[in-house]
Amino acid sequence: MEFRQLEVFRAVMDCGSASAAAKLLGLSQPAVSRQISQMERELGLELFVRGAGKLKPTADAAALYDEATYAFAGLERVLNVARRMRGRDSGVLRMAAPFSFGEALLPRVVSMLAQEHPRLRYELELAGYDAITAMVAERRVDVAVLKQPLTNPAVAALPLVECGTVCVLPPSHPLARKASVTIDALSREPLVLLGRETTWRSDLHAQLRKAPRAAQVRIETHSATSACSFVAQGLGVSVLPALLAAQFIHRGVRLRPLQVPISHRFVVACATSLSQSPMVEHFARAARSVAHELLAEVAAP
Structure with a gap:
């Protein structure tokens, strides 16, 4: 044939x-x-x-x-590799990221890259962390945004950003007038929580168990988008990694730091064979710049 x-x-x-x-x-x-x-x-x-x-x-x-x-x-x-080796930057950059990063992070990153590489085209896959890790390992995408820890030896990680945890609040909520939110104050609110099986969610529950009263989880979800939408409707308050929550400032929610040391390390991931690729480096540099811009917006009063 x-x-x-x-x-x-x-x-x-x-x-x-x-x-x-x-x-x-x-x-x-x-x-x-x-x-x-x-x-x-x-x-x-x-x-x-x-x-x-x-x-x-x-x-x-x-x-x-x-x-x-x-x-x-x-x-x-x-063909993409050959084009980049010739310096044409006229191929396709295949990207993957969790669903929430399609809101702000990836559009801004692509906008920045498009100025430097106007002939490059882009394809974006949105999925969960496990599915994205498999895409990277199998070379179905060139570059991705993931969270540590990564355990697949076929996946290399370049630092993106480390951030803390924030409370997502309705704009008129009394806690929105505070500079930060304590675990005691959080435990008194109906909660909209994300990521039941994650390590950081376990860390959050460990902190909530120290509060004088038992926390009430009103809504469980696997989507940061839906969590913030529920909050915007006044159905409770949510807790998210700051970089994830930063995607949704435009939805009318307020973000305030949570007074507990729960941190999150996001990375730019690629197949180990691509870890020295100039295009992966360009993507990582743009993603770091955008991530710090978003976190600065979260910190702004």
Whole structure:
């Protein structure tokens, strides 16, 4: 099977017809049909059911398409590396980050990078920490934002920022007039909490157990976005890493430092083989600058 056949096959799957694939590839429709027929003969598989001038993919075609997509992604990574080695910066930078960082951090980082590398294109995957770690290790993305600790030996970490923990409050809440919030004051409020299985959440509960009264958790969520939305509706107060909470200042919530030493270390992650890549360094430098800007906004009165 030749690479051209695989390219034609993917185009037919993506476009849904031989005629549309022909237009995409700049070929005639008969040429596309010949490539598909030859590919089927060489593989000994029926990839499409033909009828009424249409090509309906078989189960074998669907399975082959998944592998073809993965193969083309690998080829694109190779081409990206070659472009960067030539200094063209005209490839695609594949990024991944937790969902919340799509609010402010990543848009600002890309805006900064776009000024320095105007020909570079960007793809962003938003997911949970475990899924992102797997993407980085498997080279499905070039660079990502993660939190320490990282235990996968295939993933390298460049420092991003270390931050404390803040309370997220409705704007009219009495605690919003305070310079900071004590554990005792926090324990008296209905709580909207994030990340039940995380180490820092365990540290928070350890601190809350020291308060005179038992804390009431009103809402559990796995999304910082929803936690801040619940707070904005007056349903309680939340506790988040300062860098995460900084994404949501524009949503009308107030952030105040929590008076306990719960810190968070965010990193820029990449595959170990890319740890010396200039583009990873550029991304990390831009991300550090933006992260410190956001934390300065949190600290502003």
